[in-house]
Amino acid sequence: MPAWIPQPTDDGSFTFFSEEFGEAFHSRQGARAEAFVKFAQATDLTQQVQRGYIRLLDVCYGLGYNTAAALETIWAIQPDCHVAVYGLELDASVPQAAIAPDLIQIWTPRVQGILRALALEYQFRDDYLQATLLIGDARQTVQQVHQQNFQADAIFFDPFSPRRCPQLWTIEFFQQVAQCLAPTGKLATYSRSASVRSALQTAGLQIGSIPLEESHLPHEWSQGTIASLDGSSLPPLSLMEQEHLQTRAAIPYRDPTLTDSADQILARHALEQQQSQLESTSSWRRRWGIH
Ligand SMILES: C[S@@+](CC[C@H](N)C(=O)[O-])C[C@H]1O[C@@H](n2cnc3c(N)ncnc32)[C@H](O)[C@@H]1O
DSSP: OOOOOOEEOTTSOEEOEETTTTEESSOTTOHHHHIIIIIIITTTHHHHGGGSEEEEEEESOTTSHHHHHHHHHHHHHOTTOEEEEEEEESOTHHHHHTTSHHHHTTSOHHHHHHHHHHHHHSEEESSSEEEEEEESOHHHHHHHHHHTTOOEEEEEEOOSOTTTOGGGSBHHHHHHHHTTEEEEEEEEESOOOHHHHHHHHHTTOEEEEEOOOSSOOTTOOOSEEEEESSOTTOOOOOHHHHHHTTBGGGOOBOOTTSOOOHHHHHHHHHHHHHTOOSBOHHHHHHHHTOO
């Protein structure tokens, strides 16, 4: 089991750093805050609770923060809302390390019990929640979710970044994930990259932008992407973001058999970019003053 050493983030919650992927699991600005803003809020859970039941698909469950923030959001408004959750995670040691007392105490006691059960038994059942954690490559486990005819009202899409983990940002993987999205459901991801957005569109989804909060760095233009099948009530892309999708940065990653390695997917992508006639992304950056 890799030794997962907790690293503090700016809101006082902890994240891990993956040596294998060369990246932290969360934004340095706040791991817990990111789970609420970019996933629970972005998928409109507070509106969705009116129905009395919610189905969640947590792609790349990791420490379980996105599931935990969603459950807290839902039950703060309606404590008897029924929830079904599928979490997909490659490495069981991550959720297991995340239930250490110092880390898990940021959540309510009810949610702590759920995170513990998911990490140790891979499932939790009571009168209000049915949750299952599927351990394995999400490219395969998502097919089990689809076979159950699971239709998620919210999908939290949270892999490591496209350059580090391209296998989970391909058109083909998004097609699999989209089959698990309810007609009125929403998928949220922190990525605002043009390649991710065009892969979502090619997989049949409509996209919008997660708007920036008041304080943000000058080079930022969005907090991520929100997608749905019908496109209704999505925050629109700015003209700058729309033009980004016409540049070489918008060439999507592909994985035709859903089995390629990261290196194979990156090499295929680099070749397609070299051969492309699309506008270069640096000229788009110059035009919009992005440095
Ligand atoms: C950015 S972290 C997710 C953070 C998580 N959502 C949380 O709130 O803690 C990415 C996660 O993806 C997992 N992962 C990497 N490759 C995967 C794959 N092929 N299938 C499923 N999970 C994968 C990693 O083990 C890691 O836990």
